[in-house]
Amino acid sequence: xxxxxxxxxxxxxxxxxxxxxxxxxxxxxxxxxxxxxxxxxxxxxxxxxxxxxxxxxxxxxxxxxxxxxxxxxxxxxxxxxxxxxxxxxxxxxxxxxxxxxxxxxxxxxxxxxxx
Amino acid sequence: xxxxxxxxxxxxxxxxxxxxxxxxxxxxxxxxxxxxxxxxxxxxxxxxxxxxxxxxxxxxxxxxxxxxxxxxxxxxxxxxxxxxxxxxxxxxxxxxxxxxxxxxxxxxxxxxxxxxxxxxxxxxxxxxxxxxxxxxxxxxx
Numbered sequence: 001x002x003x004x005x006x007x008x009x010x011x012x013x014x015x016x017x018x019x020x021x022x023x024x025x026x027x028x029x030x031x032x033x034x035x036x037x038x039x040x041x042x043x044x045x046x047x048x049x050x051x052x053x054x055x056x057x058x059x060x061x062x063x064x065x066x067x068x069x070x071x072x073x074x075x076x077x078x079x080x081x082x083x084x085x086x087x088x089x090x091x092x093x094x095x096x097x098x099x100x101x102x103x104x105x106x107x108x109x110x111x112x113x114x115x
Numbered sequence: 116x117x118x119x120x121x122x123x124x125x126x127x128x129x130x131x132x133x134x135x136x137x138x139x140x141x142x143x144x145x146x147x148x149x150x151x152x153x154x155x156x157x158x159x160x161x162x163x164x165x166x167x168x169x170x171x172x173x174x175x176x177x178x179x180x181x182x183x184x185x186x187x188x189x190x191x192x193x194x195x196x197x198x199x200x201x202x203x204x205x206x207x208x209x210x211x212x213x214x215x216x217x218x219x220x221x222x223x224x225x226x227x228x229x230x231x232x233x234x235x236x237x238x239x240x241x242x243x244x245x246x247x248x249x250x251x252x253x254x255x256x
Contacts, residue, residue, distance in 0.1 A: 003134060026166040027130035056137070056155075058162045059229055063222025070220045087155040094156070094232050095225060096213040 004028035005053075006035050015046045015114050017107065021053035024061030033064045040068070045077025048110040052083035057091050065101065078102065080110040119188040120146045128169045128179045128200070136165050136183065140194065147187035148255045157192060157253055160233040163226035164196050164249055172200025172247070189255060191235075196249045203247060204239045205230070 004022040011017060016039055020032060039047065049065075051057075069079050081103050084092070092098050104110040124139045126132035140161045144154050165181055173179040182197045205227045216224070230237050236252035 023134060025130070025133050025162060026170065027133055058133075058159060058166065059225035060166060060222075063225060066217050066225075067220045067222045070218065090155065091159060091229075094159075094229055097217070100213075100217050 004031060006032060008035065011111065013046070013115060014044055015048065015111055016044050017048045017050060017110075019050040019053065021055075023056045024054060024064075025056065025058045026060040029060045029064050032061070033067070036064065036068050040071060040075075045072045045075040046114040047072065047077065048080045048082055048104075048107070048114065050082045050107075051088055052085070054085065054088050057088050059091075059095065062091060062095055062097065066097070069101065078114055080104055080113050082107065082110045119186065121184075121186045123182060123184045125180055125182045126165075128173050128177075128181060128198075130166070130169055133162055133165060133169075137162055139183065140185065143185040143187060144192065147192050148189065149187070149192050149253065150256065153253060156233045157194075157251075160230045160251055161194055161196070163229050164194075164251060167203070167205070167226050168196070168198045168200055168247070171203060172198050191255055192253045194251045196251070197242075197245045197247065199246045202241060204241075205237065205249065206239050 004024060007019040009017045024032065065079055072079050081101050083105060092101065102113055104113060120143060122143060126135060137158050140158045144157060149157060168181050179198060179200050184195045186193045208227050211224055211228050234251045235254045238250040240248050242248045
């Protein structure tokens with residue numbers, strides 16, 4: 001299994017769900033950064049990121065979301081984080097980011113939050 | 116006499132070895148008194164320290180070594196990280212204001228913040244012959 005995987009799914013209303021799996025660290029973050037940058041370039045600013053398959057995140061990984069959320073919100077979008085494991089959520093808590101990002105438990109709730 | 120576990124790992128300054136570093140620290144933690152809930156956090160703190168050395172310690176294209184030495188006993192879990200890269204004292208970095216950080220979209224500088232949040236001691240010293248030596252300590256509860 002690769003160390004890191006991104007799956008992209010387009011939904012109606014200009015919403016994209018990214019499902020990320022594996023380890024998001026200083027070795028893999030650039031792949032996610034590029035995917036999000038490409039989406040922004042194509043005018044997609046409403047993103048849900050499914051974190052349920054993410055085994056590990058370091059600050060390099062969390063930094064991708066920090067770098068992107070401002071730009072998404074400036075363009076009437078947002079980044080909703082979905083179903084992080086306890087270990088992954090803990091990193092957002094430690095960084096004091098849990099009140100800055102919106103976390104949802106299901107795809108329906110995430111999509112609703114973006115509409 | 117208490118039970119002491121000790122081991123060392125040497126990697127080069129390439130982010131592809133972060134996974135090796137995390138596996139090593141995880142293995143040492145499981146032989147120690149560190150609780151399950153502390154495991155992920157200590158692995159993260161060490162990952163952040165090694166990531167900083169890989170990203171800032173050496174000139175691009177220059178290969179360097181990073182040595183990790185773990186010693187765990189009844190009282191504490193200690194990781195000493197040594198490298199010969201650019202002199203960098205994390206103690207000189209002020210604590211960050213996360214609100215400002217996010218508003219500015221800045222993504223760097225989070226590693227030292229996390230190390231301080233997680234570990235009970237984060238000590239740096241400049242050592243002749245080695246250069247940088249960073250010691251991270253978590254006390255046993």
